[in-house]
Amino acid sequence: MNIEMIRAAAERLRGHTRVTPLLSSPFLDEIAGRRVLVKPECLQHTGSFKYRGARAALSALDPDLRARGVIAFSSGNHAQGIAKAAAEFASPAVIVMPSDAPALKIANTRDLGAEVILYDRATQDRDEIGAALADERGLTLVKPFDEPQVIAGQGTVGLEIAAQAAEAGVREAEVLVPCGGGGLTGGIALALAADAPGLTVRPVEPEGFDDVKRSLETGQIASNAHTTGSICDAIITPSPGEITFPILAALCGPGLTVSDDDCLRAMAAAFTRLKLVIEPGGVVALAAALYQPEALSGDSVIVVATGGNVDAELYAEALARFG
C-alpha cells in the first residue's frame, strides 16, 4: 500500500468520480471557534465516498475475473458503490447486506442493478454466506476496507483535500475523518503524508464503538463488544483492518468519539448551514469539530462528511430536535 497506488487510482477515477468541493459557513466557524472546511462526499455518486474505492477496485480487477462478477458485504454505502461500479463494467454484483440496513440503502442497491442477499446480523455469519456464494459462482470478493485498491480509491479524497486546502491557504490543520474499518482514514492519511504533511488525520467514531481509538492508544488491534446500537451503525466495524491499522498507527493522531445526540445536532447544522444532507455515520467528524473544540488544535479544521444516505424520518427527528 503506497502513495503511487493512490495516484494511479486517481488516474483511473478521473471523469468517473466527482471532485467534491470544500465548503464552509461563517456560522459553523462561529460554533467551532475556528475555521471549518467540509469535504462533502455525500455529493459523490451513490451518495458516499464508497464509490471511489469500489470503482478503483473494479477498474483494477483482471477483466476475466471482473466479467464473472463481484461480491461484497455491506451495510449500505459500499454496497451502492460496488453496485454502480459493477454496472458500469457490465459485471454482475451480489451484495450481502444486513437485514436491518436502512431501507433506502437496500432499495438503492437493488435499483443500481445488484442482486441483494439479506442476512441477520445477530444470528448469521456473513462471511460464510459470502464464501459459499463466491465459490459457487466464481465471484471475486471486494472487501469494504481491508483491500489495497479500495484504500487507494478512498485515498483520492486525500489528494483532493491536499490540493483544496492549499488553495484555501490552509497548510496546517487536523483532518477529522469518520472511521469504520479505516479504509478512508488510511487512504487519506497516506495521501496527506505525501502531498500535505502539515495536515494530520484524526479518526472519529461513535461513542461506545471506539475500536480504532483504543487500538491507536495501545498499538494493538482492539475490538468493539457490539456492532449495533448506535444511529451511526453504518460506520461500526468489529475492529480496524490488518492492512489499514498499521497505516493508521503510523500516520494518525488520537481518535475522537461523539454521542448520537451530537450527531443529530450536527445533521441539523449541516442542513441549515451547508444545505447538505449528511447521514449519522457520515457526520461524526463534523460533530467533533463543532462540539468538541477543546479536543482540537489549530486555527482551522478540515472535516470529511462521508455520506448522505439516511432515511428521511431520522432527519426529520434531527431537525425537530435541533433545527
Add this chain to the structure above:
Amino acid sequence: MNIEMIRAAAERLRGHTRVTPLLSSPFLDEIAGRRVLVKPECLQHTGSFKYRGARAALSALDPDLRARGVIAFSSGNHAQGIAKAAAEFASPAVIVMPSDAPALKIANTRDLGAEVILYDRATQDRDEIGAALADERGLTLVKPFDEPQVIAGQGTVGLEIAAQAAEAGVREAEVLVPCGGGGLTGGIALALAADAPGLTVRPVEPEGFDDVKRSLETGQIASNAHTTGSICDAIITPSPGEITFPILAALCGPGLTVSDDDCLRAMAAAFTRLKLVIEPGGVVALAAALYQPEALSGDSVIVVATGGNVDAELYAEALARFG
C-alpha cells in the same frame, strides 16, 4: 448589458464565489425520462446565487460610495448576499425586509452584519421606506435584479454552466431557471448565448404567479395580481424588470409553471437523491424537469437550484409527505 460585463464580473468574483458543481442522479434521470443535470447554487456562499450579484455590484461600486454604505430590499436571499458582500468591503448595509420573510433569512442577514428594517408587505411601501433611508444616510441602492452589475454577477452561473455542460458532453439542452425578476434568468441567458448557443433558457415560476411566462407570451410586461400566497414567495416579484425583460424576450424559450405540491415533492427528491437542501422557490426548475417531462424537449435538461434557505419545519413536511 452585455457578455463583457458578465466576463468582467467573473474576474472580480474569482476566489470569492464558489464554482458550484453540476450534479446528477440516475434516480432523477429515471423520473424525468432524460438526463437531469443540477447546478446547486444552494451550495453558494449565503446559501443562494444572490451572493454572486451582490458581490459583483459591490465590487463595481465607486469606493467612496461603497464606504458610505448600501441599501437593499429583499425577502431574504438578496439580503444575505448584500450583507456578506458589504461586510467583505467593510461597507455598512441596511436591508429592508418584509416582516413575513422566513425567520432563518432574517436572522442570517443580521448575523452577517447588516442592519435589518422590517416592513409590512400588505400595508407599507418598501420603496418609500428605502428612499427615505437612502437619502438620510447617503446609501446606494442595490436593486435585486434590475441592475446591470447584479445581472452580470448572476450571469456567471451561465458561464459555469456553459463550461460544465460541454465537459459533460451536453451541447443542446433546455436550461430551466427559477425566475423572479429575471436577473439570474437574464444573466444566464446572455452567458449561454455567447458561450453555449445550443443551450436555451426557460424561466420557471410558481403557478398563479406567472408574470414572466405571460410577459413572454404577449411581448409586454405583465404583472402578478398578488405577490404572496405560495410557498415560493421568495421568487415572486410584481413583474419582470425593465432591463431584464428585453433580455428574456430576446433569448428565452417559453415559461413554465409548477404547483406548490410539486415543489415539495422535488424538495424531497433533492434531499433523497442529491443530498441537497433546496428552498421552495429554488426548486421550481427541478420540479418542472421531474414532473413535466412532456413540456420539455431533448435528451438532457439542465436545472438551476437557486437556494437552500428554508425553515426546517417546511422541509420536514415535504419529507413526511413525499420522502
